[in-house]
Amino acid sequence: MIKACVIGWPISHSRSPIIHGYWLQQHGISGSYTRQPVEPSSLEAFMSGLGNKGYAGCNVTIPHKEAVFNLVSRADDTTERLGAVNTVYIRDGQLLGTNTDGEGFINSLKQGAPELQLANTRTVVLGAGGASVAVVNAILEQGATEVVVANRTREKAEQLRARFGTRVVPIDWDRAPDHLGDCSLLVNTTSLGMRGQPELGIDLSRLGERTVVTDIVYTPLRTRLLEDAAARGNIVVEGLGMLLHQAVRGFSLWFGVTPEVTPELRELVVRDINPVPMT
Known part of the structure; x- marks a missing residue:
C-alpha cells in the first residue's frame, strides 16, 4: 500500500x-x-x-x-x-x-475564468505575506507586464520587488483602489475576509468591468470581496479551486x-x- x-x-x-x-x-x-x-x-x-x-x-x-x-x-x-x-x-x-501553490492558483483561474489572459496585462495583489509569494511568481510566469502589490507594511511589498524584479510595483495599502481601473485581475492573498477575521474593506468603485476577482480564502466559499465584485457584474473565482488544484x-x-x-x-x-x- x-x-x-x-x-x-x-x-x-x-x-x-x-x-x-x-x-x-x-x-x-x-x-x-x-x-x-x-x-x-x-x-x-x-x-x-x-x-x-x-x-x-x-x-x-x-x-x-x-x-x-x-x-x-x-x-x-x-x-x-x-x-x-x-x-x-x-x-x-x-x-x-x-x-x-502557484500552478494550483493558475489552474483554478483557468477553470473559473477561462477567458482571462494574464500575458501583457496588469494585476493587483493585496498582501505581501507568505501566500502572496507563489501567487506573484505564478502571475509573472504567465507573462504579466506588471504586478502591483499593496501591503499595510510597505517594506514587505518592497521585498517582493527585490525577489522578483521591477515588474513588481509596491504601493501603500490605501492606494490599491487607485490601481483597479485597468487591471485584468485582482487577487486577495491576505486572511482578511476569512471566518473569524476582519473584512477586507476595499473600495471597488473604480474596478474595471472586465476585471476578474479572486480570493485565496475559501472559508467562507464566497468572501465579501467576491460577493461585492459579483454584484458589480465581475467574474469571480473562489479560493477553494486553488486548494483543489494544488x-x-x-x-x-x-x-x-x-x-x-x-x-x-x-x-x-x-x-x-x-x-x-x-x-
Missing part, C-alpha cells in the same frame, strides 16, 4: 485527506493519505525518517513550508525561487521538494496517476466546509 500524508502544527484543520481520499477511491488505488501533527522541534527527525516510515512523500503546510525547504533537495527552479516547499516526494532514496501534482508524484478536479470533488469539500445541520 502506498502511503502519503500532510504535516503541520496544528493539522486537524487540513482538508487534504478528503481530496486525496476521493482520488484514491476514484482510481481504485490501494493507498492512504493521513494528517500527521509534527511540531517544529520534531520536524527534522520526521523528515529524515519519512521513507523509513513507509511514506512515498507528504504535503507540507503551516508553519513548516520554509523549514522543509532547507531539509530537502529542491526539485526545480520555481521552488528554489520561492524558498518554500509544500510537496515532498522520494526518488532513489532522496527527499525532493517542490511547490505546487493537490493534483502531489497525488501524481506519489500514486502514479494524474487526477482531475471534478464538480463531485468540489462538492465533497464544500459539504465539509458547510456541513448540513442535523434535523
